Amino acid sequence: MRRGAGVTGRALAASQVSASYGSQRVLDRVDLHIAAGETVGLSGPSGSGKSTLARLLALLHRPDSGHVSLDGTAVTGTRHQVPVAMRTRVAILFQSPRAATDPRLTLADIIAEPLRATGTPPEQARERTAELADTVGLTTDLLTRRPHAVSDGQLQRACLARSLVHRPAYLLCDEATAMLDASTQAHVAAVIGEYQRRHSAGVLVISHDAALLARWADRVVDLS
Numbered sequence: 001m002r003r004g005a006g007v008t009g010r011a012l013a014a015s016q017v018s019a020s021y022g023s024q025r026v027l028d029r030v031d032l033h034i035a036a037g038e039t040v041g042l043s044g045p046s047g048s049g050k051s052t053l054a055r056l057l058a059l060l061h062r063p064d065s066g067h068v069s070l071d072g073t074a075v076t077g078t079r080h081q082v083p084v085a086m087r088t089r090v091a092i093l094f095q096s097p098r099a100a101t102d103p104r105l106t107l108a109d110i111i112a113e114p115l116r117a118t119g120t121p122p123e124q125a126r127e128r129t130a131e132l133a134d135t136v137g138l139t140t141d142l143l144t145r146r147p148h149a150v151s152d153g154q155l156q157r158a159c160l161a162r163s164l165v166h167r168p169a170y171l172l173c174d175e176a177t178a179m180l181d182a183s184t185q186a187h188v189a190a191v192i193g194e195y196q197r198r199h200s201a202g203v204l205v206i207s208h209d210a211a212l213l214a215r216w217a218d219r220v221v222d223l224s
């Protein structure tokens with residue numbers, strides 16, 4: 001466990017959560033706890049509910065029963081029912097950057113999207129976008145392009161920048177490096193690691209890759 005993990009008592013936690021799609025029960029009274037500063041790996045066979053659990057923790061879905069709590073406060077609604085100061089404390093990074101971005105936006109606009117959504121003044125949004133583009137290794141030229149004109153790795157860097165834009169206390173990575181080449185994968189992991197150290201963020205890493213989880217996570221929870 002990294003220094004500081006769990007020491008503050010701050011955590012993102014799912015307590016006894018159950019979730020279904022129609023009549024299909026996907027999660028049945030599952031507990032998961034991510035302390036500030038900690039990296040938790042989440043493994044399990046395809047279809048075991050890893051992404052569903054991540055979406056509950058990201059406040060995108062509401063559990064059928066049980067609850068998600070953020071630094072000790074139970075969260076009752078999903079995304080826009082939750083106060084901005086609370087919902088921006090959790091960010092999620094998905095496997096497919098193409099499915100997670102609007103093809104009409106430039107990479108700069110994609111990164112700045114969450115800032116616009118919370119009414120950040122344009123000048124401040126531009127500064128924060130430039131700072132994050134630098135952090136994730138996107139050049140000014142790439143920032144003016146749209147998704148069709150960049151590689152998957154470049155687009156995932158933009159998604160990573162977007163996920164960090166509000167300085168989340170918790171970052172959920174759902175197979176976020178699975179489709180990247182080895183060097184982009186290492187770079188994305190390094191940026192997340194550095195962010196985590198600076199902000200004592202809690203990180204969830206969902207992966208089928210046992211070697212990656214052994215390298216990256218402080219502990220691994222198996223959903224099978």
Ligand SMILES: Nc1ncnc2c1ncn2[C@@H]1O[C@H](COP(=O)(O)OP(=O)(O)OP(=O)(O)O)[C@@H](O)[C@H]1O
Binds near residue numbers: 021026044048049053
């Ligand atoms: N939006 C949805 N509507 C209906 N069923 C869904 C939906 N999303 C997921 N499911 C089903 O719920 C189950 C769990 O899916 P989930 O994506 O959470 O699992 P997973 O462990 O992340 O799988 P994988 O490793 O393949 O990504 C699967 O059977 C899936 O088909």
